[in-house]
Amino acid sequence: MKINKKISELRRLMLSEGISAYLVPMKNNFLDSDLRPNEKRIKFLSNFSGSAGILFIGIENNSIFVDGRYTTQAKIEVDEYNIEVNVFNFQSQIDWLKANLKDNSIIGFDPKIHSYDEVVKFRNGLKDKKITLKPLNYNLVDRISKYSPNQRIFDIVHHKKEYCGIEFKYKLDQIRSKYMKTSDIAIFCQDKEFISWLLNLRCYKKKYTPSVPAIAIITHRCCYIYLDKELTNPKLLDFGISPIKICDINLFGEHLSESMNGVKSILLDKKYISYFYFNKFLELSMQISELPNLSIHLAIKNNVEIEGMIEANIQDGSAICKLLYWIKSNIDNPNIDEVTITKKSTEVRKFNNRDYLGPSFPAIVGLNENSAIIHYSASRKTNKFIHNKGILLIDSGGQYKFGTTDITRTIAIGNPSKMMKELYTITLKAHIALANIKFNNNFSGRDLDLIAREVITKFGYNYNHGTGHGVGSVLSVHEGPQSISPMDNNKYFDEGMVFSNEPGIYLENKFGIRIENLMLLKKEKDMTIEENLYFEIISFAPLDKDLIDKELLDATEIEWINQYHVRVREKIIPQIGGDTVYWINKITSEI
Known part of the structure; x- marks a missing residue:
């Protein structure tokens, strides 16, 4: 399918959803750019093969924003007749949306691949034109893409102490001691690098980055690891008598009440939690407090x-x-x-x-x-x-x-x-x-x-x-x-x-x-x-x-x-x- 045909198909879906623009980030469900082939949505729509950027598809105009590493590459790969190439910074994105959308327009987005903090910034930057953002229940690009999800299963293994130096139990104790002063506090983490480090887990056969695709909730009594079991094999894991529980990431919402039992306050990083997961905690009327930069530990x-x-x-x-x-x-x-x-x-x-x-x-x-x-x-x-x-x-x-x-x-x-x-x-x-x-x-x-x-x-x-x-x-x-x-x-x-x-x-x-x-x-x-x-x-x-x-x-x-x-x-x-x-x-x- 040619680029202009793909964009036309996407616009047809946009009209059915009542939106005037759609945001396509270079991110996956873990808010990073460690993408599987079916997650390379920007490349699918624009032919841009870099690892950082965001694409705006409008009913009339389109623009891709890339950082300085990719400006030359984007000009070579992207057909500027269909998609305008701009240098990445947040204010330039806001300015482009204001210039290309009418007042009271609605922008659609996939809540699983945008952080809560990012969505709030977009809303604040566009509120003077009464432009609003609408989370959609499905990804529009995936509806027109011919890619099927990558079904290769990665074995999760314990990263040996001779390589990591410290037992995961000690790391967990240190994190709990530093941040969780009372038993009714929990930590949510969507950073798979931190989770892999914390629990000494790796996917050695995973391409480029051997981190485990997981999110976690840490309470005083248990650490819940949420995995997509269609993509990973946790059967090789043995945590001994440690209170580690492996859960299905696709059942996160249904399981959340159980893992939050007895918890009144959740600590999280608003820059590193998707809009989707943040709202799951709001639905429980949970007290939410900021916990930035957990990754400084690793x-x-x-x-x-x-x-x-x-x-x-x-x-x-x-x-x-x-x-x-x-x-x-x-x-x-x-x-x-x-x-x-x-x-x-x-x-x-x-x-x-x-x-x-x-x-x-x-x-x-x-x-x-x-x-x-x-x-x-x-x-x-x-x-x-x-x-x-x-x-x-x-x-x-x-x-x-x-x-x-x-x-x-x-x-x-x-x-x-x-x-x-x-x-x-x-x-x-x-x-x-x-x-x-x-x-x-x-x-x-x-x-x-x-x-x-x-x-x-x-x-x-x-x-x-x-x-x-x-x-x-x-x-x-x-x-x-x-x-x-x-x-x-x-x-x-x-x-x-x-x-x-x-x-x-x-x-x-x-x-x-x-x-x-x-x-x-x-x-x-x-x-x-x-x-x-x-x-x-x-x-x-x-x-x-x-x-x-x-x-x-x-x-x-x-x-x-x-x-x-x-x-x-x-x-x-x-x-x-x-x-x-x-x-x-x-x-x-x-x-």
């Missing part, structure tokens, strides 16, 4: 998790070194292209490694102008062969039983131009600036982002994404609430967190450069030091010396590069052998 890794993250990155670095050496050895091979390298990035990780579970996200492999598309995905239509020479960007990661990785290397294929070397070195200077920073708890995500971004803006460039994100432990490679972003005024920084450091420069239709390592946040033991927080790099793969312009570096930066390459040799060479060792020694020699 962001702070314990010693076992930290050791696992470091080991995962060492194993991952060994695989990346083999990949880079293979590419550099085949730059004239006419059969090597972006798709081949994407597959190879998984093969080198998987080879002889029983602890490797799979990629942590779809690999980004782009040559020349494709590398300027921040979240590019190689396809038959866009695929490039590396013998054409230029700049190659590889952003990939892995899930291991004991940790999660994410690393980006930009390398020269052939002889780089002066501009390529200049922009690579500027990006590297920004990366080093953040890696070297010492700071305290008064710093926000915006403050840290500026450390790297200012280096690049001084040379007249910028980048349309944050400088860093949190990384989970055998969970999502993009972990919140902590981030290093110009949009983040929060101060979520504590010892044991893991962040990416990934500044970049992108010249549309030419080439893009990004350098990314993961960093462990550590704290000085000397309590008299005011700036007591600092980062330790835990990713290990060579930087491309062919792209470094030494004249642009100061002595501190040169020392950092040389010392980093010493650590790469120390960590990686014992893991590998053959010609790759000679190549690593050569490419990591002093500059």
Whole structure:
């Protein structure tokens, strides 16, 4: 079915519901973007394949809103004759709806895939035009989509203590002790990352993110886990004598009175509860109190998790070194292209490694102008062969039983131009600036982002994404609430967190450069030091010396590069052998 035909079909359903617009978010029933094929509703309607955005379908006009990572990609993938492309921010969405809808219009939405907080914001932003929002009992896109729900069943397993470090009983006791002061208080959580961490559960065979698709209610006497039993197999679970009860998520409403027996107050995060579930608690006349950012608990890794993250990155670095050496050895091979390298990035990780579970996200492999598309995905239509020479960007990661990785290397294929070397070195200077920073708890995500971004803006460039994100432990490679972003005024920084450091420069239709390592946040033991927080790099793969312009570096930066390459040799060479060792020694020699 063509795009315009799909939209026409959707509009027919909209008219039958008496609505003038329909909201289509990039979210599932757990309010995240870890989507199954039948949940990729924006792609179905617009052909946009990115992982963040929201689509508005009106009776006359349509618009998709994407963030800075996807503006170039959206313009390529979306037919702007049918769907207008705009940059994502909430006020621009409100302005578009006001401009394209009449007073007293009604907007329809699926209450299971929009948070309560989001719906309230839309209502408040549109009330001056008397535009209202109407929750619908079914998803309109699903009615016209030919996709059938993915029936693959994922086995849920216990994440062993040797990987997670702490028993789930202890975590539950800590959460109850901190937040539930009386026996009539309960916690509702729709964040499957938090639930997977809390109960030490994983779906190892689940693609990219091994978190368990579940919601939970925690009371003083029991922890209720709600699962879709058509998608998951909880039979493998044995919680011993612990009061853990597994329930059918499709019977949540019918079961709620039982789980809330004796509970007068429910704690929840209005930003992370769907409009649907929030109203279920309202129907019980429950006292509702705000409990934001439970996920901060899993962001702070314990010693076992930290050791696992470091080991995962060492194993991952060994695989990346083999990949880079293979590419550099085949730059004239006419059969090597972006798709081949994407597959190879998984093969080198998987080879002889029983602890490797799979990629942590779809690999980004782009040559020349494709590398300027921040979240590019190689396809038959866009695929490039590396013998054409230029700049190659590889952003990939892995899930291991004991940790999660994410690393980006930009390398020269052939002889780089002066501009390529200049922009690579500027990006590297920004990366080093953040890696070297010492700071305290008064710093926000915006403050840290500026450390790297200012280096690049001084040379007249910028980048349309944050400088860093949190990384989970055998969970999502993009972990919140902590981030290093110009949009983040929060101060979520504590010892044991893991962040990416990934500044970049992108010249549309030419080439893009990004350098990314993961960093462990550590704290000085000397309590008299005011700036007591600092980062330790835990990713290990060579930087491309062919792209470094030494004249642009100061002595501190040169020392950092040389010392980093010493650590790469120390960590990686014992893991590998053959010609790759000679190549690593050569490419990591002093500059």
